[in-house]
Amino acid sequence: MAKPELTYSELAQHLRLDQLPSAEPPPELWPRIAAARQQLVRRRRLRYGIGAAGAAFALAVLLAGPASQSRPQPASAVDWQARAQALELQLHALAPATGAADVSAMQAEIASLDRTLQTAYDEGSDEDRLLPLWKKRSELLDALLDARRRHLQISRI
Amino acid sequence: MAMNQTGEPGAGFAQRVDAATLARAQRGDMQAFANLYTLFGRPCFNLALRILGNRAQAEDLVQEVFLKMIGTIRGYRGDAPFGSWLKRLTVNAIIDQLRGQRHDADIDSEVVELPAVDSGNTAAAVDAWSLLQRLPPRARAVLLLHEFEGYTHAELATVFGQSESYSKSILARALKRLSDLVVTNPETDPWPSRN
Numbered sequence: 001m002a003k004p005e006l007t008y009s010e011l012a013q014h015l016r017l018d019q020l021p022s023a024e025p026p027p028e029l030w031p032r033i034a035a036a037r038q039q040l041v042r043r044r045r046l047r048y049g050i051g052a053a054g055a056a057f058a059l060a061v062l063l064a065g066p067a068s069q070s071r072p073q074p075a076s077a078v079d080w081q082a083r084a085q086a087l088e089l090q091l092h093a094l095a096p097a098t099g100a101a102d103v104s105a106m107q108a109e110i111a112s113l114d115r116t117l118q119t120a121y122d123e124g125s126d127e128d129r130l131l132p133l134w135k136k137r138s139e140l141l142d143a144l145l146d147a148r149r150r151h152l153q154i155s156r157i
Numbered sequence: 158m159a160m161n162q163t164g165e166p167g168a169g170f171a172q173r174v175d176a177a178t179l180a181r182a183q184r185g186d187m188q189a190f191a192n193l194y195t196l197f198g199r200p201c202f203n204l205a206l207r208i209l210g211n212r213a214q215a216e217d218l219v220q221e222v223f224l225k226m227i228g229t230i231r232g233y234r235g236d237a238p239f240g241s242w243l244k245r246l247t248v249n250a251i252i253d254q255l256r257g258q259r260h261d262a263d264i265d266s267e268v269v270e271l272p273a274v275d276s277g278n279t280a281a282a283v284d285a286w287s288l289l290q291r292l293p294p295r296a297r298a299v300l301l302l303h304e305f306e307g308y309t310h311a312e313l314a315t316v317f318g319q320s321e322s323y324s325k326s327i328l329a330r331a332l333k334r335l336s337d338l339v340v341t342n343p344e345t346d347p348w349p350s351r352n
Contacts, residue, residue, distance in 0.1 A: 008304070008332060014339050021286055025202035029216055030194045033223045034187060040224070 046121055049081065057082025080134035087141035091148065100151050106144040113137050169200035170240035179239060182230050190227055197240060198223075201247050204306070208251050208298045210290050218254060222247050248302065252316050255294050288338055296331035299324050 057079055117133050174196065181189035201222055205215035225246055233242055289297055295317075302308040303324070308316075313324035 011332060011336055011339060012304075020207065020289075022199070022203050023206055023212075025198050025219060026216065029202075029219060030191060030198065033194070033220050034191070036220060036224060037187070037190075037227055 042121055046118070049121075053079060053081040054086065057086055080131060080138045084134055084138040084141055087138060087145055091141065091145055100147070103144065103147050103151065106140055106147060110137065110140050110144065113140065169203075170197065170244040171238070172196050172240055174239040179230075179233075179235075182227075183233070185227075190223070193226070193239075193243075194223060197243050200240075201243065204244070204247055204301070205251055207289065207301055208294060209254065210294065210297070214254070218247070218250055222250050225250070244306070248306075248308075248316055251298060255298060258294065288335060291338060292331050292334060296327050296334070299327040300331045300335075303328055 060079070060082070113133065113136060117130070117137070120129050120133060174193065178189050178192050182193060198219060202215055202219050205218040205222075206212060209215055209218065222243070226243060233239065237245075289300070292300065299313060299317075302313060302316075303310070310321040310324045310328075314321045317324060
């Protein structure tokens with residue numbers, strides 16, 4: 001015997017499709033979304049900060065030219081963030097590190113400093129806290145760059 | 158024949174948002190976003206849950222939709238009600254998710270056990286939710302969007318990136334499958350496996 005086929009309205013009536021259960025989203029969903037948004041904003045801010053600082057540093061170098069080298073600057077006037085960014089670029093231009101102990105130690109120190117910086121940004125710290133961290137990062141990158149160049153020379157010899 | 162999701166005016170995605178909340182949200186005020194979530198989190202979650210059939214996926218989708226809404230609300234010009242705009246974001250995110258699923262899974266996944274059915278009183282015993290979960294997610298999406306959310310076949314064709322006949326065919330097969338399940342033979346499968 002052929003099966004009877006239900007029309008949509010019969011089907012809807014049978015299944016009570018207009019009374020499908022409605023579920024409540026879990027209470028922790030909005031806090032999760034808000035936290036994800038905050039994280040996104042922080043990451044963008046950090047990325048924007050680094051990019052803008054790099055651009056500012058490049059502009060400053062272009063405008064000041066060689067004259068800036070003869071004129072000593074007060075420590076507070078140095079854009080440590082931009083300087084760190086420029087040094088980072090120089091480091092990337094070098095061949096990959098060979099794994100020397102001093103290089104590894106400095107890389108670990110920079111990684112640790114990056115975590116501190118991230119925390120500082122996460123906590124919305126002001127310039128007084130951020131500036132010394134960027135200065136320290138810049139100095140470490142300087143030292144790392146020197147060490148990497150030294151190792152490169154030794155390996156060439 | 159399309160039904161409203163809840164049958165109530167001004168419920169679900171049809172709720173109105175006051176201009177002040179919208180303006181604050183467009184300025185990036187998190188409290189305004191929280192208010193919008195209070196209004197629309199539930200309909201968004203339910204639409205996702207009904208189609209995807211999985212709580213964790215539905216939660217992730219709500220998160221994705223609200224993050225996208227927060228990121229793009231400045232571009233919302235008020236041409237359509239806010240709820241309709243958000244529903245479109247939700248539907249698009251759901252369809253994107255379905256597109257990412259494997260075809261095999263699409264056809265065979267999530268066969269949920271039917272509740273015990275008293276053959277003498279099928280209408281009272283059959284659980285609509287469980288039956289819907291026996292449809293492949295795409296079929297559920299077409300059925301729910303067409304019959305509950307009022308999407309036309311032309312609109313479904315656009316969101317699925319397919320022809321209208323695709324959505325008509327999916328809907329017809331979904332209804333046939335449901336009908337088969339309800340009438341007598343839950344084993345009937347109008348969705349032959351693809352090789």
